[in-house]
Amino acid sequence: MIRIPKKITRLLVIIFSITSFIYLYHGIILPSKSPINFKFNYYKDIPRDQIVEENYEKLVSILKTPINEPKTNNLIKSIDNPSDYKLENATLMIMARNSELNGVIYTIKQIEEKFNSKFNYPYVFLNNEDFNLKFKEKIKKFTKSNLYFEKIQPEIWNQPNWINKERQKNEMKLLKNQNIAYANKLSYHNMCRFYSMNFYNHPRMKQFKYYWRFEPNTDYFCNIDYDVFKFMELNNKIYGFVISLYDSHQSIKSLWTETINFLNLNNFNNKNLINSNAAINFLTENLQNPEKTKFTNGYSTCHFWSNFEIGNMDFFRSNAYNSWVNYLDSTGGFYYERWGDAPVHSIGVSLFANKNDIHWFRDIGYKHHPYTNCPNSNKCNGCEPGKFTFDNLKDQNCLTNWWNFEMDDSAKQIY
Numbered sequence: 464m465i466r467i468p469k470k471i472t473r474l475l476v477i478i479f480s481i482t483s484f485i486y487l488y489h490g491i492i493l494p495s496k497s498p499i500n501f502k503f504n505y506y507k508d509i510p511r512d513q514i515v516e517e518n519y520e521k522l523v524s525i526l527k528t529p530i531n532e533p534k535t536n537n538l539i540k541s542i543d544n545p546s547d548y549k550l551e552n553a554t555l556m557i558m559a560r561n562s563e564l565n566g567v568i569y570t571i572k573q574i575e576e577k578f579n580s581k582f583n584y585p586y587v588f589l590n591n592e593d594f595n596l597k598f599k600e601k602i603k604k605f606t607k608s609n610l611y612f613e614k615i616q617p618e619i620w621n622q623p624n625w626i627n628k629e630r631q632k633n634e635m636k637l638l639k640n641q642n643i644a645y646a647n648k649l650s651y652h653n654m655c656r657f658y659s660m661n662f663y664n665h666p667r668m669k670q671f672k673y674y675w676r677f678e679p680n681t682d683y684f685c686n687i688d689y690d691v692f693k694f695m696e697l698n699n700k701i702y703g704f705v706i707s708l709y710d711s712h713q714s715i716k717s718l719w720t721e722t723i724n725f726l727n728l729n730n731f732n733n734k735n736l737i738n739s740n741a742a743i744n745f746l747t748e749n750l751q752n753p754e755k756t757k758f759t760n761g762y763s764t765c766h767f768w769s770n771f772e773i774g775n776m777d778f779f780r781s782n783a784y785n786s787w788v789n790y791l792d793s794t795g796g797f798y799y800e801r802w803g804d805a806p807v808h809s810i811g812v813s814l815f816a817n818k819n820d821i822h823w824f825r826d827i828g829y830k831h832h833p834y835t836n837c838p839n840s841n842k843c844n845g846c847e848p849g850k851f852t853f854d855n856l857k858d859q860n861c862l863t864n865w866w867n868f869e870m871d872d873s874a875k876q877i878y
């Protein structure tokens with residue numbers, strides 16, 4: 464038998480270890496240089512209508528389960544002396560036209576009664592035109608908080624001048640013929656683009672970290688006795704929602720394809736921006752409305768309904784979100800299609816944030832016609848627990864997917 468000297472054996476072991484490490488590092492630890500390929504792994508061999516029913520029943524049973532406030536040990540409850548209270552760096556934010564004054568008052572009255580009179584967070588009002596005196600004077604009567612009335616500058620609000628007007632006109636006509644709401648309303652496209660990629664950099668908004676977005680003519684049914692912004696900060700939440708829905712797929716035909724294109728940029732390195740605990744199943748589900756996932760090339764169209772949001776703008780200001788949304792903008796999809804800020808925010812947070820940092824505010828009773836989040840809680844009044852929408856819209860519920868696929872036990876048990 465040939466005896467290999469000990470020194471050589473040791474050398475061989477070292478060489479073997481180094482080569483294996485390099486191989487493993489490149490093959491496993493470093494992402495492979497290949498295109499992104501999202502896979503939805505669930506399969507249910509039952510008819511689609513049955514899936515809709517099952518998901519809806521589950522939503523109703525969750526909403527009917529009695530709850531109270533989040534069961535964390537760090538809730539900061541309403542305070543007796545607001546003038547001494549150290550507020551979070553946060554604001555209540557609304558975009559509105561002067562003509563929407565009554566709708567704004569309708570909702571502010573509820574937000575003040577249910578939440579803000581206990582804390583006095585400031586409000587930011589945004590408009591593409593100047594707010595008139597009547598608007599400003601009337602609003603002052605309903606809150607003691609600081610009010611900021613802000614104009615969105617035309618260069619931020621208006622569409623970029625490189626948008627091909629002829630193409631835009633033709634595409635909008637096609638979408639309008641398919642009954643896509645607001646397809647041919649340019650201001651609506653501007654609004655969606657502003658909320659998708661600009662609101663967090665508005666000079667006034669820049670001073671804040673957290674925002675609560677609200678809309679005119681929406682309802683808030685429940686007393687909120689704790690500071691929701693401190694809840695976000697103390698529990699590392701970056702995004703909070705109340706209602707989750709499917710979208711009209713025709714309005715976002717290429718949004719997912721362009722997202723994949725973006726993730727494949729930089730020699731496929733952009734996919735490193737995806738969070739290791741991203742909510743991929745929520746984004747790629749294809750059981751309840753498979754035609755939507757097919758039409759968009761892989762996106763379920765599930766989104767958080769952004770007419771209510773509580774968010775951390777540091778996330779929106781991050782490199783991942785910003786480079787992606789700027790890429791989206793460069794494709795012209797906000798104008799050649801009718802991309803909403805809801806799917807844009809939702810894809811953004813679902814891909815680039817840890818899903819554990821996205822919070823369902825199950826305790827915030829809320830309605831924006833025609834959908835409601837009505838918890839079974841003695842803090843709520845004026846809505847029917849478990850009622851989500853009309854029967855013919857049941858299949859638009861996507862909250863059950865969020866619950867089934869993305870919430871872990873601690874998220875499910877927080878209420």
Ligand SMILES: Nc1nc2c(ncn2[C@@H]2O[C@H](COP(=O)(O)OP(=O)(O)OP(=O)(O)O)[C@@H](O)[C@H]2O)c(=O)[nH]1
Nearest residue numbers: 558559560563589590591592650651654678679770
């Ligand atoms: N200042 C201003 N605000 C706008 C404009 N378009 C929309 N908004 C505001 O942007 C928010 C969203 O617009 P909505 O018309 O409610 O859009 P939506 O919720 O998709 O549609 P609805 O079902 O009609 O409520 C609301 O707060 C509007 O007041 C606009 O051209 N100018």
Ligand SMILES: [Mg+2]
Nearest residue numbers: 678679770831
């Ligand atoms: Mg609305």
